[in-house]
Amino acid sequence: xxxxxxxxxxxxxxxxxxxxxxxxxxxxxxxxxxxxxxxxxxxxxxxxxxxxxxxxxxxxxxxxxxxxxxxxxxxxxxxxxxxxxxxxxxxxxxxxxxxxxxxxxxxxxxxxxx
Amino acid sequence: xxxxxxxxxxxxxxxxxxxxxxxxxxxxxxxxxxxxxxxxxxxxxxxxxxxxxxxxxxxxxxxxxxxxxxxxxxxxxxxxxxxxxxxxxxxxxxxxxxxxxxxxxxxxxxxxx
Numbered sequence: 625x626x627x628x629x630x631x632x633x634x635x636x637x638x639x640x641x642x643x644x645x646x647x648x649x650x651x652x653x654x655x656x657x658x659x660x661x662x663x664x665x666x667x668x669x670x671x672x673x674x675x676x677x678x679x680x681x682x683x684x685x686x687x688x689x690x691x692x693x694x695x696x697x698x699x700x701x702x703x704x705x706x707x708x709x710x711x712x713x714x715x716x717x718x719x720x721x722x723x724x725x726x727x728x729x730x731x732x733x734x735x736x737x738x
Numbered sequence: 739x740x741x742x743x744x745x746x747x748x749x750x751x752x753x754x755x756x757x758x759x760x761x762x763x764x765x766x767x768x769x770x771x772x773x774x775x776x777x778x779x780x781x782x783x784x785x786x787x788x789x790x791x792x793x794x795x796x797x798x799x800x801x802x803x804x805x806x807x808x809x810x811x812x813x814x815x816x817x818x819x820x821x822x823x824x825x826x827x828x829x830x831x832x833x834x835x836x837x838x839x840x841x842x843x844x845x846x847x848x849x850x851x
Contacts, residue, residue, distance in 0.1 A: 667843050668842045725786055728781040
């Protein structure tokens with residue numbers, strides 16, 4: 625079956641540091657890949673997505689590239705801010721958007737210190 | 739756009755009691771999902787609907803759980819009887835169509851004592 629593995633947290637960084645959160649997946653076929661972000665007390669919000677190999681998703685300074693050869697979709701940001709503190713979820717879907725139900729990783733808690 | 743609305747935000751109940759969680763999806767969205775989030779298991783898809791019809795309920799843990807969608811603007815998730823291991827945050831999400839991203843509500847934090 626489908627599964628997503630992401631690095632465990634919490635990940636603690638100083639403001640303006642470079643961020644990488646690793647994500648690898650197992651799936652049949654060619655899934656779409658997503659990063660969602662969850663701020664305290666809120667639901668998940670779509671951060672970025674990629675629907676085919678070598679696609680790069682980007683939003684708010686975050687980027688992730690769909691690497692089929694390594695089955696990975698690592699999240700990166702060049703300079704993090706305190707406001708980026710949240711839980712980040714990697715996810716995959718057989719369909720483009722998730723209407724057949726997303727499979728999520730367990731989440732990585734990111735803490736950015738001023 | 740008011741987003742996906744869930745109620746209540748918090749629910750504390752005693753073991754054995756019935757619990758009903760409510761969700762109003764974004765108007766016009768054809769798909770509705772119920773997820774459960776726990777520290778141990780992360781986010782799990784419980785069930786999803788398309789045009790008010792349940793499509794996949796394989797994630798529903800057991801017969802104590804049931805979900806309905808009587809119309810396009812309302813869904814319920816019911817647990818009867820509730821147990822302490824049901825304590826979790828329950829999220830409702832909706833999407834416009836098959837290829838659209840999911841929009842999540844703020845969740846209901848359920849505590850069963």
